[in-house]
Amino acid sequence: MIRSFPSKAFAALFSLVIFSGCNQKEPSPQISDKKWWKEAVVYQIYPRSFKDSDGDGIGDLNGIISKLDYIKSLGIDVVWLNPIYSSPNDDNGYDVSDYRNIMKDFGDMKNFDSLVKGMHERGIKLVMDLVVNHSSDEHEWFKQSRSSRTNPYRDYYHWWNAERGKPAYRYSLFDINHDAWRYDSLTNAYYLHYFSPKQPDLNWENPRLRKEVYDIMKFWADKGIDGFRLDAFQFAAKDTSFPEFPKGLENNFQLYYAMGPHLHDYLKEMNSEVFSRYDVMSVAEGAGNSFDDAHNLVDADRKELDMAYAFDGVGIATPQGYSLLHFKDVFSRWDSAFAVKGWLSIFLSNHDQARMVSRFGNDSPAFRDLSAKMLATFVLTMRGTPYYYNGDELGMTNAGFKTITDFRDMPTLNEYRHQKDIHGDTVKYLERVKAESRDNGRTPFQWDTTKNAGFTTGTPWIAVNPNYKAINADLEEKDQNSCLNYFRKMVKLRKDNPVLVYGKYTLLDKGNPKVYAYLREEGEKKMLVVLNFSTETARVETGISAMNTKLLIANYPESPVSKTGDDIFELRPYEARIYQLK
Numbered sequence: 001m002i003r004s005f006p007s008k009a010f011a012a013l014f015s016l017v018i019f020s021g022c023n024q025k026e027p028s029p030q031i032s033d034k035k036w037w038k039e040a041v042v043y044q045i046y047p048r049s050f051k052d053s054d055g056d057g058i059g060d061l062n063g064i065i066s067k068l069d070y071i072k073s074l075g076i077d078v079v080w081l082n083p084i085y086s087s088p089n090d091d092n093g094y095d096v097s098d099y100r101n102i103m104k105d106f107g108d109m110k111n112f113d114s115l116v117k118g119m120h121e122r123g124i125k126l127v128m129d130l131v132v133n134h135s136s137d138e139h140e141w142f143k144q145s146r147s148s149r150t151n152p153y154r155d156y157y158h159w160w161n162a163e164r165g166k167p168a169y170r171y172s173l174f175d176i177n178h179d180a181w182r183y184d185s186l187t188n189a190y191y192l193h194y195f196s197p198k199q200p201d202l203n204w205e206n207p208r209l210r211k212e213v214y215d216i217m218k219f220w221a222d223k224g225i226d227g228f229r230l231d232a233f234q235f236a237a238k239d240t241s242f243p244e245f246p247k248g249l250e251n252n253f254q255l256y257y258a259m260g261p262h263l264h265d266y267l268k269e270m271n272s273e274v275f276s277r278y279d280v281m282s283v284a285e286g287a288g289n290s291f292d293d294a295h296n297l298v299d300a301d302r303k304e305l306d307m308a309y310a311f312d313g314v315g316i317a318t319p320q321g322y323s324l325l326h327f328k329d330v331f332s333r334w335d336s337a338f339a340v341k342g343w344l345s346i347f348l349s350n351h352d353q354a355r356m357v358s359r360f361g362n363d364s365p366a367f368r369d370l371s372a373k374m375l376a377t378f379v380l381t382m383r384g385t386p387y388y389y390n391g392d393e394l395g396m397t398n399a400g401f402k403t404i405t406d407f408r409d410m411p412t413l414n415e416y417r418h419q420k421d422i423h424g425d426t427v428k429y430l431e432r433v434k435a436e437s438r439d440n441g442r443t444p445f446q447w448d449t450t451k452n453a454g455f456t457t458g459t460p461w462i463a464v465n466p467n468y469k470a471i472n473a474d475l476e477e478k479d480q481n482s483c484l485n486y487f488r489k490m491v492k493l494r495k496d497n498p499v500l501v502y503g504k505y506t507l508l509d510k511g512n513p514k515v516y517a518y519l520r521e522e523g524e525k526k527m528l529v530v531l532n533f534s535t536e537t538a539r540v541e542t543g544i545s546a547m548n549t550k551l552l553i554a555n556y557p558e559s560p561v562s563k564t565g566d567d568i569f570e571l572r573p574y575e576a577r578i579y580q581l582k
């Protein structure tokens with residue numbers, strides 16, 4: 001999603017969640033129930049920007065294959081690959097025109113098979129993006145569907161015949177005019193597209209469509225993939241009578257779009273048809289509008305999905321910054337709501353967000369490296385499955401784009417045109433996207449100091465960040481204290497200490513506005529994590545005697561400043577430390 005859940009609605013939501021509550025009284029075996037996908041660290045690869053093998057300026061599967069040893073060296077267990085299916089690329093592959101084929105820019109099925117083999121030989125699992133809230137308008141289904149009102153594929157999509165008048169307004173996230181109904185004169189009808197007009201929404205009420213999707217999933221599962229990330233799936237179920245929604249829907253579309261009728265039936269069916277028949281993990285983008293919604297998606301006894309992927313945490317940062325108290329509050333509430341049942345994903349970035357260090361850390365030369373390491377410490381010590389977006393392990397930063405022509409992202413460009421059309425403030429808009437556009441996270445992976453950061457020998461499809469001569473994998477490889485090597489150490493620490501996966505989480509010094517401190521504990525094993533999220537030296541009262549701690553890892557190469565009191569720790573700017581309790 002490019003838009004996170006608006007914070008006002010989010011705040012209102014909390015009260016609702018707290019009162020409606022989720023039943024935590026009954027002890028359940030599920031939280032400690034061991035699963036490979038709970039213990040995994042997921043590394044997300046944006047194939048278009050990872051590594052180009054043939055000089056066309058676009059990353060590809062052979063490029064990823066050439067970097068498998070690097071990927072393995074990170075210590076991660078799972079790769080989540082953004083869509084690689086045939087696509088006209090209106091939305092960089094999130095508009096699929098053939099679900100059983102590979103996008104030409106990325107290679108072919110042979111390359112795919114080699115990729116899976118290469119990953120499996122190295123003990124790495126592969127999770128694929130499944131984009132079935134919508135297809136491309138160039139998919140054969142849609143071509144058939146729009147050809148006549150009586151075509152057998154007509155009901156694969158949502159059509160509204162024009163003689164009924166205009167359907168009730170639906171907000172489109174990507175359409176230039178934000179109108180999700182597009183009129184098609186061929187059959188005198190409107191079709192629905194929550195995203196761009198080239199991404200018509202599929203009709204999940206149609207059992208034939210659902211069966212097609214399950215067959216597609218089995219096709220990939222039979223090829224040996226290890227999981228699915230269901231793109232925008234919380235929007236898949238719709239009230240197909242299309243009632244009026246309240247005015248202002250666009251400010252809160254998630255409330256009306258997510259968790260529509262029968263969504264759980266579809267997921268249960270998908271689970272029994274596909275997930276239950278393979279050893280695959282499943283995660284959907286978004287987790288509904290409340291903790292209850294999230295639980296209903298992922299509690300193991302419901303047999304739907306494995307883990308929730310909620311946006312409340314990642315949505316906190318704004319170009320003006322964010323409050324650490326808010327950040328701690330959100331992550332702590334999510335953890336406590338899932339302390340007994342269900343399972344969460346932990347992430348601070350993905351392909352729809354600006355760079356993690358620019359949003360949540362500090363990308364100035366003085367603090368970039370330290371704050372990137374501090375954020376790695378956070379993501380890799382929380383309960384839940386950590387997702388790390390490619391390039392974040394190097395501390396890659398926002399793109400530094402200057403003009404609108406630097407951007408490639410369709411919704412970013414469409415909104416610019418929209419602002420022009422309505423005589424909006426395009427200068428202000430440009431400032432906003434410089435900080436927020438998801439293109440910031442899509443610049444080519446910075447491999448080395450050679451031309452185009454070693455990403456391509458051709459012209460990259462989107463500009464390389466000019467800071468690649470200082471920030472790249474090759475340099476960081478050689479530096480024991482680099483972000484990259486810190487990330488590797490952190491992954492190893494998590495793998496060696498299941499307490500960091502399953503252990504209970506307790507927030508310490510809750511009201512501290514600069515330091516995030518928490519305890520993770522499982523049986524005798526206890527770990528203390530202290531993270532300074534500020535540019536200043538800060539103190540934290542942990543209530544834990546320093547005498548009883550042993551330092552396991554820290555992001556400053558020099559040994560920590562001496563402890564100032566029995567249970568008071570002083571942390572340098574963006575300092576991160578993990579202690580084991582003796």
Ligand code: GLC
Nearest residue numbers: 001002091094195231232352
């Ligand atoms: C999801 C994807 C995003 C895409 C959108 C439409 O939010 O993460 O990248 O643009 O769905 O498919």
